[in-house]
Amino acid sequence: MALEQHEGMIRQLKEEGKTYDEISNKLLAEGVIRGASVANLQGKGTCGQQVGKGVPGGATKCCVGCHWRAKHTSLQLIIICSLKVGPMYGRKTMKGYLATKGIRACHMRVGAAMQAVRPHYHEGRQRGARNLNPVPYRAEYFGEKLHMDQNEKLVMFGVTHAMAIDGYSGKLVGHSTMPVKNNLVIYEEVYRKAVLGHGLWDQVRTDRGREFYLCQYVQEKLAGQRYCTARPSFLQTPSTLNHRIERLWSEVNTRVNFPIKACLQSLTDQGAINMEDDVVKFCTSQLACQVASVGLTRFVEAWNQHSVPGRGIPDSLASGGCPVKVTPSMVPCAAVAADLYDAERGSSLTRHSPFGRDPFVSVEERALAQGRFMALHGDLNAMFNSVVNENNGPFSDALLDLIRIST
Incomplete structure (x- = not known):
């Protein structure tokens, strides 16, 4: 269910003095899952309509629906990226990945969005320990x-x-x-x-x-x-x-x-x-x-x-x-x-380092088998997207099909 469909109810609850926690709980009770987090209900929007009192500096906060629409695209992009890179990208690495796609965002905002849309991933990163280099390192210039x-x-x-x-x-x-x-x-x-x-x-x-x-x-x-x-x-x-x-x-x-x-x-x-x-x-x-x-x-x-x-x-x-x-x-x-x-x-370097035995005796045979495999599993990117997000099915199925085609 889209959050903007409940804009009237959200505005009414806010006018009644309800907190964002109370509004979030009300939405969840109504069966609204997407967009019902406290983080998604807070912040500024673009319409300028007052929904809260005591905003520092006299600034206004807009209706929640407008605010949701302003942030929806960025959150969706982060969700899509998290499906491609898995649970271990933190806010700064995710910011770097977004930058490769032409998306510029503050790492604090990226972190907040990641926490809101993938809370179990965030909790997993919080529990993990980082291996830091204890030895100071210095290089004077690029190319040293x-x-x-x-x-x-x-x-x-x-x-x-x-x-x-x-x-x-x-x-x-x-x-x-x-x-x-x-x-x-x-x-x-x-x-x-x-x-x-x-x-x-x-x-x-x-x-x-x-x-x-x-x-x-x-x-x-x-x-x-x-x-x-x-x-x-x-x-x-x-x-x-x-x-x-x-x-x-x-x-x-x-x-x-x-x-x-x-x-x-x-x-x-x-x-x-x-x-x-x-x-x-x-x-x-x-x-x-x-x-x-x-x-x-x-x-x-x-x-x-x-x-x-x-x-x-x-x-x-x-x-x-x-x-x-x-x-x-x-x-x-x-x-x-x-x-x-x-x-x-006076010594010879290994030119080819095989792993296992290539079952194809000719280029034509290899091309035929490759064509059959690609017809079934042509998207390696989607395969990685799945396995990095703990969905092993596509990768497992592709491997078993490849073995069947090759033998």
């Missing part, structure tokens, strides 16, 4: 340090993320989702994309994993071109010391990985999928990577538009890019860079 790392929370289902973040601005400048961590994929989709898009960083910082060898190799080749050559071109440290990127994985896990993992683990526990079967492993990895990539892309866009206390918005801080720009000829594609690495270092 590039932090890279990988996430393997879904490695048992064939999903691995890699991301890169600028130390000064906090902007996520590159990301990729792949079945198994691979030097060539991380180099091409994370490091090379970041360097071509923003310029050459003075230092790349990673953990001691071998999956960053190609990135480090090319970074070393370009060492003489850097803005500041006083520091090493790359630095390998334990993961516990690479805080600038490590602390973000808890955000990605709650917003992307854990909902998908819960669904896949449930299917495994029920015996619906057998992760010992190589074809099942392949199908699970292929679909899970695509769905997880939707969530990771949304997170990166929202993160780069959210406001960092005391700093600003990452996208704004990164607007000028690195001091040194490069051309594509200076940063070869992954295949060429890997050939150079193999020839110079």
Whole structure:
């Protein structure tokens, strides 16, 4: 039932001196659910009609119906966004996500609206603990340090993320989702994309994993071109010391990985999928990577538009890019860079890292199966929207159909 249909009753109750709590309870008793919260009944509108007394500064408050109409669109947009990103986006990250859609709103207003329309999500965030970095960090300018790392929370289902973040601005400048961590994929989709898009960083910082060898190799080749050559071109440290990127994985896990993992683990526990079967492993990895990539892309866009206390918005801080720009000829594609690495270092990088066994023996067979699957489940965005909001049905059904089509 629409709130404006009860505008007359609301105005009458207010004229009788009823409080917003009493009006809200009356609406609920009448069966009005949407829009009956106290937060939605309060505030200013546009018609200027007086419905309350003692308003500071002589300002007037309009009729509740007018106020509801003024705020209805924004609340609906936030509801739609919450269905796309799930319960773990707070007011500032949600504000960043709204900004990517061209919607500008105060984070306090966004928070109040989120609390009103998704109270159980709000309560869940209030109970959750945040992992904060206890070690002070400082970078002097955009392009001083590039932090890279990988996430393997879904490695048992064939999903691995890699991301890169600028130390000064906090902007996520590159990301990729792949079945198994691979030097060539991380180099091409994370490091090379970041360097071509923003310029050459003075230092790349990673953990001691071998999956960053190609990135480090090319970074070393370009060492003489850097803005500041006083520091090493790359630095390998334990993961516990690479805080600038490590602390973000808890955000990605709650917003992307854990909902998908819960669904896949449930299917495994029920015996619906057998992760010992190589074809099942392949199908699970292929679909899970695509769905997880939707969530990771949304997170990166929202993160780069959210406001960092005391700093600003990452996208704004990164607007000028690195001091040194490069051309594509200076940063070869992954295949060429890997050939150079193999020839110079005398060792061979893994070109392809499969997860499970590809059941398709030809391009035509693969295209046919893909067409059949897309006819049944063509919207990966809707699939992620569902699973992140604890509705596992669409994702589960799609995975089981993919396995059936592929075997």
